Every structure is written in structure tokens, then in C-alpha cells.
Amino acid sequence: MADKSKFIEYIDEALEKSKETALSRLFFTYQGIPYPITMCTSETFQALDTFEARHDDIVLASYPKCGSNWILHIVHELIFAYEYPEFPVLECGDSDKYQRMKGFPSPRILATHLHYDKLPGSIFKNKAKILVIFRNPKDTAVSFFHFHNDVPDIPSYCSWDEFFRQFMKGQVSWGSYFDFAISWNKHLDGDNVKFVLYEDLKENLAVGIKQIAEFLGFFLTGEQIQTISVQSTFQAVRAKSQDTHGAVGPFLFCKGEVGDWKNLFSETQNQEMDEKFKECLAGTPLGAKLKYESYC
Ligand SMILES: Nc1ncnc2c1ncn2[C@@H]1O[C@H](COP(=O)(O)OS(=O)(=O)O)[C@@H](OP(=O)(O)O)[C@H]1O
Numbered sequence: 001m002a003d004k005s006k007f008i009e010y011i012d013e014a015l016e017k018s019k020e021t022a023l024s025r026l027f028f029t030y031q032g033i034p035y036p037i038t039m040c041t042s043e044t045f046q047a048l049d050t051f052e053a054r055h056d057d058i059v060l061a062s063y064p065k066c067g068s069n070w071i072l073h074i075v076h077e078l079i080f081a082y083e084y085p086e087f088p089v090l091e092c093g094d095s096d097k098y099q100r101m102k103g104f105p106s107p108r109i110l111a112t113h114l115h116y117d118k119l120p121g122s123i124f125k126n127k128a129k130i131l132v133i134f135r136n137p138k139d140t141a142v143s144f145f146h147f148h149n150d151v152p153d154i155p156s157y158c159s160w161d162e163f164f165r166q167f168m169k170g171q172v173s174w175g176s177y178f179d180f181a182i183s184w185n186k187h188l189d190g191d192n193v194k195f196v197l198y199e200d201l202k203e204n205l206a207v208g209i210k211q212i213a214e215f216l217g218f219f220l221t222g223e224q225i226q227t228i229s230v231q232s233t234f235q236a237v238r239a240k241s242q243d244t245h246g247a248v249g250p251f252l253f254c255k256g257e258v259g260d261w262k263n264l265f266s267e268t269q270n271q272e273m274d275e276k277f278k279e280c281l282a283g284t285p286l287g288a289k290l291k292y293e294s295y296c
Pocket residue numbers: 062063064065066067068069070139142143144146232233234235237252253254255256257260
């Protein structure tokens with residue numbers, strides 16, 4: 001990747017703040033959703049409405065741990081020589097960032113973990129392109145748990161069972177997976193929106209890259225797609241993770257597998273998640289897109 005020093009600088013600062021933060025003090029609530037004090041502030045949320053989206057912005061929307069950095073990498077490869085002016089998560093950072101962003105060159109890549117209804121209205125008004133990335137909730141939860149408990153400077157949970165309880169209550173960073181999913185459910189088929197499933201990318205990376213490229217208006221040769229596919233495998237991104245993401249890299253790109261949840265979920269937890277899925281998403285367009293029966 002090109003110069004990512006601002007990107008890594010931001011991650012290092014967040015890790016530094018995390019060192020002094022106990023789990024019990026990690027979250028603050030803004031409009032009913034918990035966010036980590038190490039990455040977000042209410043001042044930034046209040047300033048978010050001043051963010052002016054552009055038609056050629058590329059928005060990557062996902063719940064945490066669904067593969068946002070994977071898509072970020074792919075889009076970065078597509079744009080070629082893209083430089084991150086700063087950490088790309090829209091809602092993270094100081095409240096002056098939206099002013100600074102006015103000076104950033106197009107296309108701007110904006111990652112976000114926000115619910116659909118929490119995004120600034122200009123994204124829809126100006127018809128920015130939105131890639132919405134989903135991953136099955138069981139692997140998402142396991143990835144989230146490992147991230148907390150493996151990165152030395154991030155507050156740990158006392159056990160997987162405790163993390164699972166909090167995840168199911170939505171008492172984790174960026175709130176409930178299911179609330180996030182419900183908020184996006186009816187908005188996945190718009191002209192400017194493309195749904196991407198983590199498990200589909202795992203199944204056939206080249207096809208996924210081709211579809212993402214076409215949605216963004218890049219028409220690639222077979223050879224170009226092949227080259228980007230080789231550079232975007234889990235092994236390839238993990239090998240470069242310290243250069244791209246600093247100390248947190250190897251933990252962020254942890255296993256990259258489908259089905260890792262089977263190593264941690266108890267039968268009771270499995271049933272509880274299946275019930276929750278049924279209650280929130282069964283029979284919905286997103287419920288079908290997630291292919292829950294195959295992966296969970
Ligand atoms: N190339 C590739 N192939 C397969 N899987 C990949 C790839 N890149 C990232 N990942 C996996 O995505 C998980 C991290 O998700 P996010 O990037 O959304 O995390 S974050 O919320 O932004 O912190 C995390 O999943 P786990 O390994 O299961 O923890 C990453 O490994």
C-alpha cells in the first residue's frame with residue numbers, strides 16, 4: 001500500500017489510549033449505541049452532519065469484524081496509488097476532520113460501522129457509492145472476541161462466555177450486530193448500493209473483485225483481476241499487515257476463515273444465536289443474502 005503513516009499513527013494513538021482504559025470504562029453511549037472512547041467522541045458525532053459527501057466518494061459500510069479492511073485493501077488496489085490522507089473510518093477521530101476532508105482529493109474512501117440511519121444525509125443526497133459488507137454473525141462475534149483478547153493493549157473480556165453475553169446484548173463497540181443488520185436490511189438494493197458477503201469473497205475472490213470493480217466503474221482485464229486477487233488473499237494481506245496497520249496488523253488479520261465459530265460456540269450459544277437470527281432477520285431480504293443456513 002502507499003503511504004499509510006497517518007493511518008498507522010491513528011491506530012497507535014488509539015492503542016495508547018486503550019492501555020489506560022479498563023473494559024468497564026471503554027464505552028460511551030451516543031444516541032443509544034455504545035462506542036469506544038478510544039476511537040470516537042460525542043463532539044465528532046455532533047459534527048458528523050457537517051460532512052459533505054461527494055458523488056465520487058466510496059463508502060464501505062460494515063459492522064466491526066465483517067471484513068472492512070479486506071474491502072479497503074481491494075478498493076485501494078483498484079484505485080492504484082491511493083494515499084490515505086488520514087484514518088478512513090468516518091466517525092473516528094477529532095471533530096475538525098470533516099473540515100479537513102473538504103481538501104482531500106477524489107475519490108475519497110470512507111469506511112464506517114454506522115447504522116444506515118446514522119449516516120450523514122449528504123451520502124444519500126449526493127449519491128455516493130456504498131459497498132455494504134456482511135459476514136455471518138457467529139464468525140463475526142468470534143473475530144471480535146479474539147481482537148479484544150489477543151491485542152495486548154485492548155481491554156480483554158474475562159472469557160468467551162462473557163463476551164458472547166455482551167455481544168448478544170449489543171453491549172460491544174458499535175452496538176448490536178442485529179440492530180446494524182436490521183437498519184441496513186431494506187437499503188441493500190438501491191442503485192448506489194452493493195451488498196458484499198464475506199463468505200462469497202472467500203468462495204471466489206476473483207468474481208467478488210470483478211463485481212466490486214464494475215460497481216465502482218472500473219473495468220479490468222482478466223489479468224488485472226487475477227493480479228489483484230493474488231494480492232488480496234488472506235495470506236497476502238496478513239504478510240503485509242505490519243506495514244499497513246502497524247502493531248495491530250497481525251491481530252486484525254487473525255485467521256480469515258469461515259466456520260471458526262465452531263471452536264468456541266457452545267450448543268446453548270449456538271441455539272441462542274439461531275433464535276436471535278430468526279427473530280431479527282428470517283424472511284427478510286438480508287436474511288436470505290446472508291446464507292445463514294450454509295454458514296451457521
Ligand atoms: N484477505 C482476507 N481474507 C479473509 N479474511 C480477511 C481478509 N482480510 C481481512 N480479513 C478478516 O476480516 C476480519 C477483520 O474485519 P474488519 O477488517 O472489518 O475489522 S475491523 O472491524 O475494521 O477492526 C478478520 O477476521 P478474523 O481473522 O476471523 O478475525 C480478518 O482476518
